[in-house]
Amino acid sequence: MINVMKIDGYDAVINYDPDIEMFRGEFINLNGGADFYAADINGLQTEGKASLAMFLKMCEEDGVSPKKQYSGKFNVRLSPELHESLVLKAAAAGKSINQLVVDSISHTVADGF
Structure with a gap:
């Protein structure tokens, strides 16, 4: 099962949460947390775009790079x-x-994948 969704050039890992009967998306490789929930694929895309836009806006306001840097x-x-x-x-x-x-x-x- 492929559980990675690309939204506006950023990767999010998608998992199903049976307790709330929804899918949870979490962006990876970011300098902070950005997640989102939805019941279906269209909802994941919509909520993911909104979550990412909010995260990117906060990064811009704080003057930090949104992407995590790795040392190797x-x-x-x-x-x-x-x-x-x-x-x-x-x-x-x-x-x-x-x-x-x-x-x-x-x-x-x-x-x-």
Whole structure:
């Protein structure tokens, strides 16, 4: 199931909330929170545009960039056994651990949604 909706060039993850019997959209990669709710796709698009417009207006008023900036670094926690296997696999491939992880993630992300 593809649960990403693009609204005015920004991505939002969509999930269904059975407790309120509505879909919830949440924009990602923003410097703050912007979410919206609706019962159907048309409503999600309408509410998403309104939520995004409000968020962008607030960013402009506050003089901040709406998009989150990423450093390109993140920590990963894994078991000692998996860490050991990763070191072995990287060495056998003639790569650093970092390059093996980047290659693996690139392959996974390139598969798309």
